[in-house]
Amino acid sequence: MFFFSKSNKLYFILFFILIIFIPCFFVPIYSNNSITDNFNIELSDSGFCWPTPSSHRITSQFGYRNIVVSGATSYHAGVDIGASSGSDILAVCDSKVYYTGFYGSGGYTIILKNDNYTIYYHHVSPNILVKKGDKVSAGQLIGKVGPKNVYGVPNNPYKDSNGNPTNGATTGPHLHITIKKDGKAVNPLNYI
Ligand SMILES: [Zn+2]
Structure with a gap:
């Protein structure tokens, strides 16, 4: 016992x-x-979050900007956020993946869409983490900031001063984000 x-x-x-x-x-x-x-995902009142947790540094604002070299003005349809190659990119709102791939001057691009907004992420890494048709929610990791140079894109007309092909019209790693509301570009900083 x-x-x-x-x-x-x-x-x-x-x-x-x-x-x-x-x-x-x-x-x-x-x-x-x-x-x-x-x-650290904080949603704004309109349900948006910041796309690059590692950087809040705006290197080019939305709207008309002076191009000092040529003296001409040019319209910038979004904002540029300076972030190092490989840093995380998040979906800024609940949406669906509409396009992934090389997109001319935007380089490798992710486009998200929902009923009211279309979000363009330009100069991203070719290793995109979502595919067309995927549903994504605000704060979800969708890709990484791309490198300055990309190789293997057929007929890529964009090149740096050394003649190496670039990730669209870019001089260095950054995220360009455009937000269109009902088809019209709006200042992303009013949303994200
Ligand atoms: Zn830009």
Whole structure:
């Protein structure tokens, strides 16, 4: 009797240890993932978030801008955010992937669309993490900021001063984002 109760006690302790320690091995892994996916995602009143968690540096504003070299003005349909190649790009709102691929002067591009808005992400990495038709939600990782140079794009007319093909009309890694509301470009900074 003594023997049985002792071994029962042993099994109980072993069982108890398993119950306590198994979750310790798994819980941090799952919670880390959810932290990575949702960390620092703040949605604006209109349901938008910032696209590049690693950078808030605007290098070119929306609207007409002076091009000092030529003296002419040029319309900029979005904003440029200076961010290093390989940094995360998030969906700025709940939407559906409408296009992925090389898009002329925009270089590698992701286009998202919902009922009211079309979002263009230009100069992204060729390794796009979503595909046409995917549903994405605000804050979801969809791609990475692209490098300045990309190779293997047929008939790519964009080249740097060394003659190497570039990721659209770009002089260095950055994200260009355009937001169109009902087909008309709006200042992204009023939304994101
Ligand atoms: Zn731009």
